[in-house]
Amino acid sequence: MSGPAAPELVLDTRRTFWYVAARFVFRAIVGSWFRPVVRGRDYIPQQGPAILAPVHRSFADFAFSAFLTRRKLFFMAKEELWSSPALGRLLTSLGVFPVHRDGADREALRRAEEVLDRGQLLVLFPEGTRRSGTTVGELHEGAAFLAARTGAPIVPIGIGGSDVSMPKGRHVPRPLRIMVVAGAPVAPPPRTAGGRVPRSSIHATTEALRQAIQDVYDEARREFERT
Secondary structure (H helix, E strand, O other): OOOOOOOOOOOOOOOOHHHHHHHHHHHHHHHHHHOOEEEOHHHOOOOOOEEEEEOOOOHHHHHHHHHOOOOOEEEEEEHHHHHOHHHHHHHHHOOEEEEOHHHHHHHHHHHHHHHHHOOOEEEOOOOOOOOOOOOOOOOOOHHHHHHHHHOOOEEEEEEEOHHHHOOOOOOOOOOOOOEEEEOOOEOOOOOOOOOOOOHHHHHHHHHHHHHHHHHHHHHHHHHHHHO
């Protein structure tokens, strides 16, 4: 038996007063605690769709994308958070959209595609879940698939120090200076003359993205170790 249908996606692309105020407060808190240093902001497109693809080593990683661009960012979260209408409206206004966990992969891709089709920025962790170690291993292919469907470039993001500040099992992060490095965008998979995107192109783009994330992660770690 399938679960209940996920809530309809209401994509609010406006930078409302509440969004600007919440973003200001959020950046002030995170900025004072982590003092993030950002490299490569110029790689984030000023307009049009793009996928920001950070390395994922800490629960705190989602916070640092806000320091890369002034544009509104979109994230996905479990639909249970929308059980409270007031919280649901707040999350929606802040660029968070619901995904039903029983069909998470398909629903997440559909909704993420809609975000990109509207010319917005999507934050997507291609490792799928928080991992450990200094090596970026095999990635999920969702980022390359979305890039193929929408034409959005994928910007690799390295985060240095978040795993030291908030390792697995720690509930309160240590106040360390975090390094954030954006790299050159990875182009969407090429299409054939017939307009198709072969599975081999998805694989190749995913591997190119893995190497790009490894490169910026290595750079971010080196910068963190110098601080």
